[in-house]
Amino acid sequence: MEYLYPEDLKQVELGRVPELALPLRVGVAFVPPATKRSGGYGYSAASTPTEQERAALVEKVAERFRQLPYIGKVEHIPSAYLRPGGGFANLDQVQAMFGVDVIALVAYDQVQFTDQNLLSLAYWTVVGAYVVKGEHNDTQTLLDAVLYDISSRSLLFRAPGTNQIKASATAVGLETRLRADSARGFELATEDMIKNLEAQLATFRMRIKEQPERVQITHRPGYSGAGSFGGGLALVLAGALLWAGRKTRL
Amino acid sequence: MKLESTTWPVGTVVCFALAIVVTVWPAAGGVLVGEREALRAGEVWRAWTAHGVHFSWSHLGWSGLLWLVAGGLMERENRWVWLMGVLILAPLITVVALWLDPQLARYGGLSGLACVPLVWLGLSWVLENEGMRRAVGAGLLLAVIAKVWWEFYVGAGVPMWAGFSDGSAEIRTAPWAHVAGVLSGIFLRVVMPRRSRSA
Numbered sequence: 001m002e003y004l005y006p007e008d009l010k011q012v013e014l015g016r017v018p019e020l021a022l023p024l025r026v027g028v029a030f031v032p033p034a035t036k037r038s039g040g041y042g043y044s045a046a047s048t049p050t051e052q053e054r055a056a057l058v059e060k061v062a063e064r065f066r067q068l069p070y071i072g073k074v075e076h077i078p079s080a081y082l083r084p085g086g087g088f089a090n091l092d093q094v095q096a097m098f099g100v101d102v103i104a105l106v107a108y109d110q111v112q113f114t115d116q117n118l119l120s121l122a123y124w125t126v127v128g129a130y131v132v133k134g135e136h137n138d139t140q141t142l143l144d145a146v147l148y149d150i151s152s153r154s155l156l157f158r159a160p161g162t163n164q165i166k167a168s169a170t171a172v173g174l175e176t177r178l179r180a181d182s183a184r185g186f187e188l189a190t191e192d193m194i195k196n197l198e199a200q201l202a203t204f205r206m207r208i209k210e211q212p213e214r215v216q217i218t219h220r221p222g223y224s225g226a227g228s229f230g231g232g233l234a235l236v237l238a239g240a241l242l243w244a245g246r247k248t249r250l
Numbered sequence: 251m252k253l254e255s256t257t258w259p260v261g262t263v264v265c266f267a268l269a270i271v272v273t274v275w276p277a278a279g280g281v282l283v284g285e286r287e288a289l290r291a292g293e294v295w296r297a298w299t300a301h302g303v304h305f306s307w308s309h310l311g312w313s314g315l316l317w318l319v320a321g322g323l324m325e326r327e328n329r330w331v332w333l334m335g336v337l338i339l340a341p342l343i344t345v346v347a348l349w350l351d352p353q354l355a356r357y358g359g360l361s362g363l364a365c366v367p368l369v370w371l372g373l374s375w376v377l378e379n380e381g382m383r384r385a386v387g388a389g390l391l392l393a394v395i396a397k398v399w400w401e402f403y404v405g406a407g408v409p410m411w412a413g414f415s416d417g418s419a420e421i422r423t424a425p426w427a428h429v430a431g432v433l434s435g436i437f438l439r440v441v442m443p444r445r446s447r448s449a
Contacts, residue, residue: 229316
């Protein structure tokens with residue numbers, strides 16, 4: 001939300017009925033990190049994923065889109081092209097530069113909480129800080145992929161991915177543990193998001209079919225064409241052929 | 251040369267089996283579908299193989315059913331005519347579908363080809379003296395004409411929900427393929443009249 005509506009979150013632009021020209025051209029991008037939040041006791045915003053991790057995640061999302069026959073091309077939009085708080089003005093620029101119709105924005109948030117339990121009393125012995133797991137930590141990860149039609153400013157669907165990891169560590173091993181949980185949380189949330197994304201893509205197709213007034217479908221040059229006999233007509237014709245053809249000499 | 255008569259329409263079944271293989275193995279569809287640019291680049295086999303590429307199982311199911319029945323009957327009646335349809339007219343159907351619809355980038359499916367035996371049989375039965383078969387033949391021809399009319403004046407530009415039960419919004423009807431199939435069936439019936447295999 002901060003990326004799309006940086007000025008005033010209360011004045012959200014209402015989307016028009018999206019008009020999707022098939023085959024769709026999709027951009028996939030990782031939303032730039034929001035402004036830093038204030039901390040609290042036992043709370044820390046975990047380190048953001050590395051560029052490689054983000055690229056791998058974006059590629060996984062792009063791969064799901066590529067499997068769909070109504071998708072013409074899928075562009076990985078590098079992070080450098082998205083400004084923090086860039087909003088739809090920034091997406092308009094991306095649309096012009098990369099020639100995409102819709103964009104899948106992947107947002108990421110992870111927080112980690114750390115508390116000490118009773119076992120931390122053993123830290124007074126110094127050795128306890130090395131061997132007793134007196135630190136209890138909780139890593140919560142949220143990934144969210146939203147698909148927007150850029151021209152109409154319409155949200156087509158969203159697919160969240162969440163994960164929570166609870167673990168304990170020694171005082172000395174706490175940082176290492178937190179980093180490992182952060183990476184693991186990101187990985188598991190990604191899997192969850194991809195699963196939801198696949199479900200949402202299937203639902204989206206059915207929604208277009210059942211509620212055509214919500215999304216207008218047009219075709220641009222370069223579509224696929226086929227002839228087909230609908231089920232009813234095919235059955236009637238086949239039945240008539242079999243009936244009349246039963247006298248055919250063998 | 252006289253072709254051996256067989257009980258089973260082997261050619262029709264083989265074509266359908268190949269279409270199943272292509273649907274099971276989508277990667278093959280990429281090199282077999284009737285793609286305009288690839289055809290221009292010299293990949294001429296696509297003009298034949300396009301008929302075996304389907305965009306969903308329901309697409310294959312309904313088109314394949316009609317192909318099996320109509321193509322099978324035609325092959326059993328006269329394999330020479332059937333071969334003419336598959337070897338000479340099948341690529342023309344693909345080319346006509348792409349040529350007359352400049353926005354169409356890829357064509358695939360058995361239904362255009364299935365129109366050839368459908369119309370050939372319909373015309374043959376209309377020209378017979380058996381009352382009921384004549385009526386069925388006329389009904390088949392009227393149904394095909396009505397379908398083509400519907401595609402041009404009503405269905406064109408509308409996603410083919412009815413034909414593709416999985417809701418593939420990306421596929422449009424290619425009515426020129428059916429027109430080409432119908433004309434091919436008429437052409438075959440006129441230049442190669444029906445004859446008994448035992449003749």
